[in-house]
Amino acid sequence: xxxxxxxxxxxxxxxxxxxxxxxxxxxxxxxxxxxxxxxxxxxxxxxxxxxxxxxxxxxxxxxxxxxxxxxxxxxxxxxxxxxxxxxxxxxxxxxxxxxxxxxxxxxxxxxxxxxxxxxxxxxxxxxxxxxx
Numbered sequence: 649x650x651x652x653x654x655x656x657x658x659x660x661x662x663x664x665x666x667x668x669x670x671x672x673x674x675x676x677x678x679x680x681x682x683x684x685x686x687x688x689x690x691x692x693x694x695x696x697x698x699x700x701x702x703x704x705x706x707x708x709x710x711x712x713x714x715x716x717x718x719x720x721x722x723x724x725x726x727x728x729x730x731x732x733x734x735x736x737x738x739x740x741x742x743x744x745x746x747x748x749x750x751x752x753x754x755x756x757x758x759x760x761x762x763x764x765x766x767x768x769x770x771x772x773x774x775x776x777x778x779x780x
Contacts, residue, residue, distance in 0.1 A: 660759065663766040670769035677776050690716060 690712060698708040735742075753761065 660762065663762045667762060667765045667769060670766070670773045674769065674773045674776055677773075 693715065694708050694712045697703070697711055698705065701708075703711075756764070
């Protein structure tokens with residue numbers, strides 16, 4: 649087995665750090681974007697209801713709250729049905745992909761696993777940064 653020199657150890661430690669840190673940064677960016685889109689939608693709905701129906705600020709806030717709860721419930725039901733359809737349609741494909749990924753993961757060395765996770769996390773983070 650080949651021993652690692654100091655440069656390889658530094659790279660390995662950096663990759664391990666990035667393996668932990670980059671998914672957290674990616675999750676933070678996605679949550680931030682979702683939160684701001686939600687707040688923008690809520691603000692626009694609040695202003696439109698206030699403008700078209702000429703009601704007080706308190707009434708528009710209550711109306712928007714219940715509309716958002718209703719739309720969130722509809723979105724959750726729709727998402728549940730979509731996921732159920734996808735799971736029912738692809739059980740064999742899923743099992744085959746899981747078997748291949750498990751085999752690749754079990755036959756890889758620690759360094760290759762770290763490189764794979766780091767590459768996927770860095771690639772996802774860079775894609776999100778350039779996309780948004």
